[in-house]
Amino acid sequence: MAQLRPLPIDPLAEAKRQWLAHGWTDAADGMAVVTSVMRAQQLLLARVDAALKPFGVTFARFEVLRLLAFSRSGTLPLSSVVARLQVHATSVTSTAERLVRDGLVLREPHPHDGRAAMLTLTDAGRALVEKATAALNAEVFSAPGINSDDAAALVGIVARLRKDAGDFADPRPTPDPL
Known part of the structure; x- marks a missing residue:
């Protein structure tokens, strides 16, 4: 490309x-x-x-792993992963199935809702996402190709576009932890 x-x-x-x-x-x-x-x-x-x-992971798989790693217990309901990543449930389910197959995530029944599933990060998943995050930080995120002032302006402009499209409402001053 x-x-x-x-x-x-x-x-x-x-x-x-x-x-x-x-x-x-x-x-x-x-x-x-x-x-x-x-x-x-x-x-x-x-x-x-x-x-x-x-x-050996795509960005979609990385995002699920990173989201689980950010959570307090390494476990989230599948529905929370769908909502926070703003991706269709079918896509997250497919991504989760690959992560389960590779031993990076466990899929378990929800303790209070028999129709729902919980995703839990495995030790292998945690190790992989930490290494992958370090690589992304070093190779992409620390030098995205524009200076910090332009980056802040671009993020602000895109945030306004997203907000006006209904992507999110203004957050509370301190977001709830995962």
Whole structure:
């Protein structure tokens, strides 16, 4: 996916020029926003995938492991994992099944709800997620490709977009612990 050599022009700027040339002026800025964010996501995901490859996990699997590791007991209801990761239940169930198969997570019945399941991080899962987190921190998160001021501005802009789309409400000053 990543280019070995930079392109001579920015294809997204050219796409915007074409939108304007075709008279789609009301949509040109929005098209540029959407395609820019999607391309940035591709670039960042390629870096994340490369950092996680030695551990044999995808980012989706890492997220489940990291969420469980952040919880007080290493155990969460499957429904809480779905809600906190903002992913469809089918995707989380599929991801959890792979983690169970690999011995990184246990899937157990919920103690109070016979229809629900609990996910519990195993010792192997905890060891893997700690190593994978160290790799992501060193190879991706500590140097995302923009300076800290730009990073803060970008996070703020994207947070407003997400909030306006109904992704979340303003949090309480101190969020409840996991």
